[in-house]
Amino acid sequence: MNWFTSFEIPPASAPISHHSKVLSMGSCFAQVVGSKLESCKFDVLTNPFGTIFHPKILNRLLDHALFNDSMDESGVLERDGLYFHYKAHSDLVGKSIEELRQKWNSKIKETHEYLSSGTHLILTFGTAWIYEHQDFGSVANCHKQPQKIFEKKLSSMQKMLLDLEITLGNISRSNPNLKFILTVSPVRHIKDGIPENQLSKSILRLLCHELEKKLESVSYFPAYEIMMDELRDYRFYKEDRIHPTAEAENYIWKRFSETYFPKETQIKISEIQKIQQELAHRPLNPESGSHRKFLQNLRSKLEQMGTEFDFSKEMKLVTTELEKLNS
Known part of the structure; x- marks a missing residue:
């Protein structure tokens, strides 16, 4: 038995993108x-x-x-x-x-x-x-x-x-x-x-x-x-x-x-959300080598995404964490 009532919503004639x-x-x-x-x-x-x-x-x-x-x-x-x-x-x-x-x-x-x-x-x-x-x-x-x-x-x-x-x-x-x-x-x-x-x-x-x-x-x-x-x-x-x-x-x-x-915007949103999930990650051991590698990879992703989106605050946060580990 179907307990869920759904209905169609037509695609917008004026879509929203990251240029909007x-x-x-x-x-x-x-x-x-x-x-x-x-x-x-x-x-x-x-x-x-x-x-x-x-x-x-x-x-x-x-x-x-x-x-x-x-x-x-x-x-x-x-x-x-x-x-x-x-x-x-x-x-x-x-x-x-x-x-x-x-x-x-x-x-x-x-x-x-x-x-x-x-x-x-x-x-x-x-x-x-x-x-x-x-x-x-x-x-x-x-x-x-x-x-x-x-x-x-x-x-x-x-x-x-x-x-x-x-x-x-x-x-x-x-x-x-x-x-x-x-x-x-x-x-x-x-x-x-x-x-x-x-x-x-x-x-x-x-x-x-x-x-x-x-x-x-x-x-x-x-x-x-x-x-x-x-x-x-x-x-x-x-x-x-x-x-x-x-x-x-x-x-x-x-x-x-x-x-x-549009589909391409949805793909970009998915990529941004994955990065945000990684930013919210709390490591078991913040001083471990694996966490340092995790932060380095995350910084690389932010640098790559930063050419299109403003990740300056997130980049500063990750860089600060890396500097603490390296000091």
Whole structure:
């Protein structure tokens, strides 16, 4: 009996290679994809404003980055001597308003550069539920402020569609070569409630579908569907029953790789991963001759791969270990 439901995902019309330049923004899955791309030596910028769950906030940040907007200081708040902004995750933090402003400007500039010269923008939508601050409006993060100053709302698909269609259209006019990959996060937002989470995911899936219909540069990757159908079992969730396990993330990454990476890129990724496995190796006897030979061979591989990829940090680490053994 077959206990596994699989489905075909057609190869991407705009594949990703090591010559690509990728911006990954959105919820936790955007971080997972970005981290895996980075570990495989892709040119990638991941969540410059931290984890962002809602399409409306993502849209605003993309719009700000496209036009190099300054930080709106009406969205600044102070907590425990630190300064945050309602449009960003708490990862963007400063010890003063000026430091926060400098970090904001740096992230805006960096994101603008990827929008202007990048090849792919991956957007992962997490939830259609949003919190509205009584004075500031929609927020990316409540930053542990009193619940009474926020109102929770379910966003209109049509409004999100209109806003994103305008912003993605503006980005395309600025950089016609940029391709958009949309996903719905497989992370369950069950704090909203089980029926409410399903309603939210349905709205996000329809939003992706409508954007894919309206814009030629948009494609959809079914990360959510893979989790719900191919991995339909609680063993693929962590103990919180919300986040996918590492095994589930690796499986979805495998499906992503098969969809977006050409064969030659997949081969290079395999070579890079083998080197990373060797770098993670812990010897039984670090002072043995066999370990010295292992490091010498590893250094040779790094030198060979270093002509195409940046292995400078790894090379420094291996060289330092060899120098210790030879001293």
